[in-house]
Amino acid sequence: xxxxxxxxxxxxxxxxxxxxxxxxxxxxxxxxxxxxxxxxxxxxxxxxxxxxxxxxxxxxxxxxxxxxxxxxxxxxxxxxxxxxxxxxxxxxxxxxxxxxxxxxxxxxxxxxxxxxxxxxxxxxxxxxxxxxxxxxxxxxxxxxxxxxxxxxxxxxxxxxxxxxxxxxxxxxxxxxxxxxxxxxxxxxxxxxxxxxxxxxxxxxxxxxxxxxxxxxxxxxxxxxxxxxxxxxxxxxxxxxxxxxxxxxxxxxxxxxxxxxxxxxxxxxxxxxxxxxxxxxxxxxxxxxxxxxxxxxxxxxxxxxxxxxxxxxxxxxxxxxxxxxxxxxxx
Amino acid sequence: xxxxxxxxxxxxxxxxxxxxxxxxxxxxxxxxxxxxxxxxxxxxxxxxxxxxxxxxxxxxxxxxxxxxxxxxxxxxxxxxxxxxxxxxxxxxxxxxxxxxxxxxxxxxxxxxxxxxxxxxxxxxxxxxxxxxxxxxxxxxxxxxxxxxxxxxxxxxxxxxxxxxxxxxxxxxxxxxxxxxxxxxxxxxxxxxxxxxxxxxxxxxxxxxxxxxxxxxxxxxxxxxxxxxxxxxxxxxxxxxxxxxxxxxxxxxxxxxxxxxxxxxxxxxxxxxx
Numbered sequence: 123x124x125x126x127x128x129x130x131x132x133x134x135x136x137x138x139x140x141x142x143x144x145x146x147x148x149x150x151x152x153x154x155x156x157x158x159x160x161x162x163x164x165x166x167x168x169x170x171x172x173x174x175x176x177x178x179x180x181x182x183x184x185x186x187x188x189x190x191x192x193x194x195x196x197x198x199x200x201x202x203x204x205x206x207x208x209x210x211x212x213x214x215x216x217x218x219x220x221x222x223x224x225x226x227x228x229x230x231x232x233x234x235x236x237x238x239x240x241x242x243x244x245x246x247x248x249x250x251x252x253x254x255x256x257x258x259x260x261x262x263x264x265x266x267x268x269x270x271x272x273x274x275x276x277x278x279x280x281x282x283x284x285x286x287x288x289x290x291x292x293x294x295x296x297x298x299x300x301x302x303x304x305x306x307x308x309x310x311x312x313x314x315x316x317x318x319x320x321x322x323x324x325x326x327x328x329x330x331x332x333x334x335x336x337x338x339x340x341x342x343x344x345x346x347x348x349x350x351x352x353x354x355x356x357x358x359x360x361x362x363x364x365x366x367x368x369x370x371x372x373x374x375x376x377x378x379x380x381x382x383x384x385x386x387x388x389x390x391x392x393x394x395x396x397x398x399x400x401x402x403x404x405x406x407x408x409x410x411x412x413x414x415x416x417x418x419x420x421x422x423x424x425x426x427x428x429x430x431x432x433x434x435x436x437x438x439x440x441x442x443x444x445x446x447x448x449x450x451x452x
Numbered sequence: 453x454x455x456x457x458x459x460x461x462x463x464x465x466x467x468x469x470x471x472x473x474x475x476x477x478x479x480x481x482x483x484x485x486x487x488x489x490x491x492x493x494x495x496x497x498x499x500x501x502x503x504x505x506x507x508x509x510x511x512x513x514x515x516x517x518x519x520x521x522x523x524x525x526x527x528x529x530x531x532x533x534x535x536x537x538x539x540x541x542x543x544x545x546x547x548x549x550x551x552x553x554x555x556x557x558x559x560x561x562x563x564x565x566x567x568x569x570x571x572x573x574x575x576x577x578x579x580x581x582x583x584x585x586x587x588x589x590x591x592x593x594x595x596x597x598x599x600x601x602x603x604x605x606x607x608x609x610x611x612x613x614x615x616x617x618x619x620x621x622x623x624x625x626x627x628x629x630x631x632x633x634x635x636x637x638x639x640x641x642x643x644x645x646x647x648x649x650x651x652x653x654x655x656x657x658x659x660x661x662x663x664x665x666x667x668x669x670x671x672x673x674x675x676x677x678x679x680x681x682x683x684x685x686x687x688x689x690x691x692x693x694x695x696x697x698x699x700x701x702x703x704x705x706x707x708x709x710x711x712x713x714x715x716x717x718x719x720x721x722x723x724x725x
Contacts, residue, residue: 151506151521177535178506178521201587203482204518204718213585222580225567225620227593228505229539236536248544249594252626252642253563254619257634260579282629285643293628293643323507323521324534380523440523442515449518450717 128367132163135366143171149307151178151325152202157308157340159373159417165189177231177326184209194222210398224262232326237299239332244296305334312341313350316364319357322380336365342382344369383432384441391448466701468653471602476549477501479595484604485552487719505591507534516718539594551595556586559616560667560688562623562649569617589620596621599647607654613687624666670695
């Protein structure tokens with residue numbers, strides 16, 4: 123059988139799979155396993171009108187917002203935890219109404235992906251009960267006119283019902299399935315057909331991948347499927363749900379990939395500072411995105427010294443000597 | 453006042469860690485929760501288990517993480533899994549004992565707002581143009597829906613309204629929406645069969661909840677603060693009659709906090725602006 127290879131460059135993956143107006147799920151978790159190589163390329167290819175949805179956000183939200191790619195976000199958080207408590211540009215755009223933000227709890231988002239992954243219309247939870255997350259007056263996607271008009275969006279944000287089985291539970295919150303047009307995830311290891319091995323905590327990647335209509339997988343190392351088969355317990359995502367494999371070193375720079383490389387705090391500090399500063403933002407985007415030809419050019423600009431300083435020590439899965447002083451008040 | 457050998461964030465960490473009992477399974481968010489739980493494990497609760505929503509169980513940090521899902525947060529953990537297991541099975545399924553959460557606002561019933569509000573607290577606001585935005589609730593809604601929890605919050609007036617401007621994590625009295633009306637009901641009646649707030653630890657005091665009214669009262673005030681001044685900053689008519697002054701932390705515990713828990717001053721130095 124002569125299967126078409128799924129292996130491609132970041133530019134090819136974006137060109138083939140990412141279109142204006144898509145719903146895109148971003149895997150990883152704030153400063154871990156976010157496929158920046160793909161998000162940079164989306165800016166370079168001038169993608170517009172993206173609706174991001176994710177279990178967990180991170181810098182790509184800020185990057186896509188600043189690059190004019192973003193229409194809205196469905197999620198639970200707009201920040202990078204201690205690295206950037208709140209994304210300054212994105213949150214300003216939300217306040218001014220330029221980018222809409224539909225608010226769900228963290229677990230609710232993963233349930234929505236899980237429902238889509240399972241092919242069921244909704245899943246139940248206690249989460250969000252009693253709060254404004256299910257206040258009908260705060261239905262953002264509804265106010266944006268997406269319900270009943272764009273079939274990718276559910277007819278309601280949620281549905282609360284009496285538990286028909288166990289009286290003690292009283293009300294239960296049903297959450298609609300969410301199937302993104304494209305899911306973008308990162309794994310440390312991928313087989314040549316797309317079997318993926320994620321090391322460290324998984325976040326919501328497995329559910330997001332199964333829920334996606336198409337899945338782009340960036341990886342640190344590309345290996346044979348035979349090698350992946352030697353330890354099948356360590357693999358989480360089967361090859362048949364992967365559409366593109368993008369094997370590039372440091373695909374997640376400036377964030378980390380457990381066991382392979384640490385985050386680049388000085389870069390992150392400059393990036394977030396520039397995103398919050400009208401006089402610096404475009405200059406930063408020019409320097410690090412638009413004037414960069416491709417991922418290899420990006421790595422060349424970063425330089426071997428900087429990249430090797432991020433290399434993880436296998437005893438820790440990160441670099442214990444990584445310079446984190448940009449975020450410490452010593 | 454005698455020379456103070458500890459800082460405010462240190463006092464908050466020590467006071468919050470007292471809620472962690474040995475053997476407990478604790479869900480922690482990023483920030484002070486993580487610092488507090490680590491302190492408890494290194495002092496009076498060595499058999500406590502830390503859960504983080506990225507998907508780690510029982511981590512023993514060698515370096516304090518910047519995120520609940522970064523490589524440092526998995527160091528020493530016994531299980532790596534995903535967010536579904538931690539929030540679904542452990543917090544939702546009640547295979548955990550408590551959570552330590554942060555918030556932008558907390559109200560009299562221990563309801564939290566982690567996300568947004570109007571320019572002036574108490575005003576209605578347009579969800580498409582919020583007056584202010586914070587990071588968002590992350591897993592705090594899910595943890596608060598299923599577990600007993602303690603809140604860490606900076607002590608500033610605007611953070612203690614009578615009713616939060618936007619309710620993201622459920623306290624003792626919560627909202628039910630019926631035919632365009634909002635009704636306030638006990639959390640149990642709304643459908644939340646487990647959990648609820650145990651305490652609010654601010655940078656000045658500890659509040660607990662009255663057994664009958666479920667309204668927060670002043671339980672302790674930190675050395676150097678006083679109940680009358682604290683009352684002026686609280687948006688409800690807070691009962692201060694039961695308040696006692698907190699014991700200052702021991703020098704020994706402060707040493708552990710500085711030298712073993714956070715020697716790099718990731719959290720103790722305050723966030724770098």
